[in-house]
Amino acid sequence: MKIYIAIFYCLLFFSCHSSNDTEIAQDKVEDYLTRIQKTGNYEPILYGELDSSFTSVKETELYKEYDQRRGAFEALEILKRQHPDIFSDEESKSNIEKGKYYQVICDSLESVFVAEFNGWKIQHIYKLKNDKNELVVNNYIFFLDKDLQTVIKKEQVYRNLPFKTYNQNTDYYGIKNKQ
Incomplete structure (x- = not known):
């Protein structure tokens, strides 16, 4: 019986701890939002779950450099399709090969990268009035440091969605429920 009570208290402690972190x-x-909003009319709508955040290879300078080069050769190939006379067939083949080369490097970097815990993230939907005094809805993923003390960055999911549009289908524009 004492074991069950001990387990119950452990579960209770950890569930409360998680709730407090959230x-x-x-x-x-x-x-953060009340500090940066110029209009001062921020109103929360919905929060997602608090989740761990990890480093990403796509944020490293080396990956960005090679991905940018790959993208440049891909753009040249798109340009070639739109204007067939701009590059010779040999130049076009060379561009395709160089694009593939940089893609292989990016894939290689992804395969050896080891992600590390770097903090927490939480998705948040909120409404406010924009510069035109219209009610709009924004949805961002906010990243916090390991100690949950500071918002270190945010990623836009969508912004300036008219509130009327959001209200028509909150499930579509909302936070996906885990099932």
Whole structure:
């Protein structure tokens, strides 16, 4: 019986701890948004789950450099399709090969990269009035440091969606539920 009670208290402790972390993250996001909003009319709608955040190979300078080069050769090939006389067939083949070469490098970097825990992330939908005094809805993923003290960056999911549009189908524009 004592084991069951000990397990119950452990579960209770960890579930409360998780809830507190979520509340802390939500408070930090709200503080961040109220500080940066010029109009002062921020209104929260919905939060997603607090989740771990990890480093990404796509954020490294080396990966960005090779991906940019790959993209440049891909753009040249698109340009060639739109204007067939701009490059010779040999130049076009060379561009395709160089694009593939840089893609292989990017794939290689992805395969050896080891992601590391770098903090937390939480998705948030909120409404506010824009510069034209219209109600709009924004949806961002906010990244916080390991100690849940500071918002370190945000990624846009969508922004400036008219509130009327959002209200028509909140499931479509909302945060996906895990099932």
